[in-house]
Amino acid sequence: MLFIFGTSLKSSAPENYVYREERRIVKVVSKMPAQKASPHQWIRLILVYLLIPLILFLCGGDLYWWEGWLYSVLILVAGIGGRLWAELRHPGLMAERQNSENFQGAKAWDKLLAPLMAVSVSFPLVIVAGLDHRYNWTPEFPLWLVLLGFILISLGYAFAAWALAENRFFFSVVRIQVDRGHEVCDSGPYRVVRHPGYAGNIPPLLGLALALNSAWTLIPGVLALMITVIRTALEDKALKEELPGYRDYARHVRYRLIPGVY
Numbered sequence: 001m002l003f004i005f006g007t008s009l010k011s012s013a014p015e016n017y018v019y020r021e022e023r024r025i026v027k028v029v030s031k032m033p034a035q036k037a038s039p040h041q042w043i044r045l046i047l048v049y050l051l052i053p054l055i056l057f058l059c060g061g062d063l064y065w066w067e068g069w070l071y072s073v074l075i076l077v078a079g080i081g082g083r084l085w086a087e088l089r090h091p092g093l094m095a096e097r098q099n100s101e102n103f104q105g106a107k108a109w110d111k112l113l114a115p116l117m118a119v120s121v122s123f124p125l126v127i128v129a130g131l132d133h134r135y136n137w138t139p140e141f142p143l144w145l146v147l148l149g150f151i152l153i154s155l156g157y158a159f160a161a162w163a164l165a166e167n168r169f170f171f172s173v174v175r176i177q178v179d180r181g182h183e184v185c186d187s188g189p190y191r192v193v194r195h196p197g198y199a200g201n202i203p204p205l206l207g208l209a210l211a212l213n214s215a216w217t218l219i220p221g222v223l224a225l226m227i228t229v230i231r232t233a234l235e236d237k238a239l240k241e242e243l244p245g246y247r248d249y250a251r252h253v254r255y256r257l258i259p260g261v262y
Contacts, residue, residue, distance in 0.1 A: 037087065037094035045094070049079045052122055059130025067146060067212050068133070074153055075122075082161030090168045097172045106173035107238060113231045114173045120227050121201045124220035125208050132214035141213045149210025152203040160200025163189045170197065174235045176242045184245045186252075192259060194250060195232050199257045202228065232256050 037045075053072035060068055087094045103111065132138050164170050166188035176182060189196035205221035208214075236256055239246045256262055 035092050035095050037092075037098070041095060041098050044098075045083065046080060049076055052126055055123065056126040056130045059127050060133040061130075062133060065133060068130075070150060071153065071208070071211055074150070074157060078157035078161055082157075082164050085161060086165040086170065089165050093168065093170065097170070103173055106175050107234070109234055110174040110231070113227065113234070117224070117227050117231055118172075120220065120224035121205070125205070125217050125224070128220055129208060129212040129214040129217045132216050133212065138213055138215045141210060145210050146213060149207040149212070152207030153211055156200045156203035156207065158200075159189055159203075160197050163196035163200060166190065167197075174238055176238065182243065184243060184249045186249050191253065194236065194253050194256050198228050198232050202257065229257070229262070 052075055053068070056068055056072065057063065057065070062068070083094055103114075106114065167185045167190070169182050169185075189199075193199045202225065205224055206218070209217040209221060233256075236250075240250060
């Protein structure tokens with residue numbers, strides 16, 4: 001899924017407020033802009049999401065592929081709908097996510113990993129799945145496995161969308177700005193794992209292979225998982241070093257991506 005998830009941060013108020021740092025109360029003036037996303041930004045976002053099913057069907061060569069159509073509906077509803085939900089809760093978030101200044105101020109390693117992760121969790125998978133469907137590389141799965149795949153996709157996308165809507169500072173890159181009023185987000189899905197946006201991308205990596213009847217899709221899926229784990233580890237390290245309160249949060253929420261595992 002084309003979700004690009006940033007740091008575990010949120011704001012409790014759009015302007016002046018206080019937060020606790022090392023047992024002191026510090027007044028901060030938040031400079032987070034409330035400018036809403038422009039029609040051009042929304043159109044660009046929609047086109048990116050439409051490109052995913054377009055590539056899937058171009059590679060698959062079959063307009064009667066019901067699994068392909070169902071997946072297309074899921075990715076569009078979760079991707080576009082999730083961002084509409086986030087924008088309703090936090091006006092200006094989508095414009096901020098597409099702000100080029102955030103990318104310029106991002107961690108050097110994330111300037112590579114952020115776009116790489118965004119591409120890896122979607123386009124390579126649908127390309128391989130589409131070609132697999134066209135050339136019948138994988139024997140047909142039983143219906144229950146296909147349905148299980150769609151359940152994994154739905155749950156993962158819903159969890160990722162929830163994380164996006166919960167976090168006021170859900171940037172598309174890792175950029176920690178305490179001077180702008182950032183604080184640890186510990187509500188909603190952030191009570192389960194520290195990086196729920198990334199965690200939500202994991203079940204669909206397997207689910208897509210099952211739902212679209214493509215064992216070969218597991219290969220780009222494993223590569224996408226590796227990129228996700230690497231980015232999570234680097235981001236978590238940066239948050240512990242730079243974000244006040246994150247170390248305490250990490251002691252309470254022990255796992256980064258998968259409860260009981262990692």
